[in-house]
Amino acid sequence: MKCDFCGAQGAVIRKTTKSFGRGSNLVVVENIPVVHCASCHESYITAETARELDHIRKNRRSLGKAKRVLVASFKKSAA
Numbered sequence: 001m002k003c004d005f006c007g008a009q010g011a012v013i014r015k016t017t018k019s020f021g022r023g024s025n026l027v028v029v030e031n032i033p034v035v036h037c038a039s040c041h042e043s044y045i046t047a048e049t050a051r052e053l054d055h056i057r058k059n060r061r062s063l064g065k066a067k068r069v070l071v072a073s074f075k076k077s078a079a
């Protein structure tokens, strides 16, 4: 597909998992289609994907399924 940033053909979609929010607002979304461009090395989600993510985050109680997951915090400071 075509890259929205540089216009080159050759952008590919990779499914990725991301988490949003924290604590009781935390929701993990699997299989998010992220576009990766081999020409400009940009990675981005489409407006349509962003809208869907927004929808999932707002409706996470009804759309989400409770799963047992291990959540670790990164302790070391970046500095």
Ligand SMILES: [Zn+2]
Residues within 6 Å of the ligand: 003, 004, 005, 006, 007, 008, 037, 038, 039, 040, 041, 042
């Ligand atoms: Zn590009």
